[in-house]
Amino acid sequence: MSRRDRKEEEVRRMLETRHPAVPADLAARATEHGTRLLRRHRAVRRAAWLLLVAAAIAFAIWAAAAEPWVTPPTDTTPPLEGW
Amino acid sequence: MSERQTAQRRRRAREFDAFVAGAAGRLLHAATLLTAEPPGANPHAQQLLTSALAHTYAEWDRLRGEDPYDRTRQELAARFARSAWRYHRVRGGLLARLTPQERLILVLRLYEGVAEEQTAALMGLPVDRVRAICTRAIATMRSTPPTPPRAPAGAVT
Numbered sequence A: 001m002s003r004r005d006r007k008e009e010e011v012r013r014m015l016e017t018r019h020p021a022v023p024a025d026l027a028a029r030a031t032e033h034g035t036r037l038l039r040r041h042r043a044v045r046r047a048a049w050l051l052l053v054a055a056a057i058a059f060a061i062w063a064a065a066a067e068p069w070v071t072p073p074t075d076t077t078p079p080l081e082g083w
Numbered sequence B: 001m002s003e004r005q006t007a008q009r010r011r012r013a014r015e016f017d018a019f020v021a022g023a024a025g026r027l028l029h030a031a032t033l034l035t036a037e038p039p040g041a042n043p044h045a046q047q048l049l050t051s052a053l054a055h056t057y058a059e060w061d062r063l064r065g066e067d068p069y070d071r072t073r074q075e076l077a078a079r080f081a082r083s084a085w086r087y088h089r090v091r092g093g094l095l096a097r098l099t100p101q102e103r104l105i106l107v108l109r110l111y112e113g114v115a116e117e118q119t120a121a122l123m124g125l126p127v128d129r130v131r132a133i134c135t136r137a138i139a140t141m142r143s144t145p146p147t148p149p150r151a152p153a154g155a156v157t
Helices: A002-015 A026-066 B002-035 B043-062 B068-082 B100-111 B116-123 B127-143
Strands: none
Touching: A002 B100, A002 B127, A026 B002, A026 B043, B002 B043, B002 B068, B002 B100, B043 B068, B068 B100, B068 B116, B100 B116, B100 B127, B116 B127
16 A cells, blocks of 8 residues: 555656646636626526516416316216106 | 625625635646646646636635635536547647546546545546546556656756
């Protein structure tokens, strides 16, 4: 195991080279891009809510008009028997 | 309402700027290792990191105590894994000899110190597979000289 650790340590040291220079506008670019993402998320969420509310209203109106819980009156007369 | 939103945005921007100032150097180095670009010319790494940071910014108010650095690193790794086919071409970075998958595992395990189990979960691989790939990558790195492109005396800092 220590052999493996030593090898890992060796490669770890290889990876610790000079860090690349960070561009000065990196945070600004990320913020701008992130703001766009945030705005898009918000728009999608709002559209989803709107759709949900519209569907609920449409369902309520349809239910009030059609009253699907009322059993329809029987169309056929029961058969006449025993006379 | 609008005033509260402005205040929240300003606070978020301030916290995010402070986070980027502290973390960008290390994250950009990791990204540059992943894309196998030389440190002086790393447009792909910068692009990758900017996208990951933008994602962190958008999630900032919903982090709820989660470490933004972990979040960004996770996003960076996921983005790199998704677009790994783009990074097969050798650009002359330190890890250019490795495949994108080997680079990702090596950077997460050795440079970032992420645990084997977490790396495996992040990549959707079994743990022993991650261990095997890591061992292979280490062997490849040790078998070839450390700085092949240009090796002037004392170039290693």
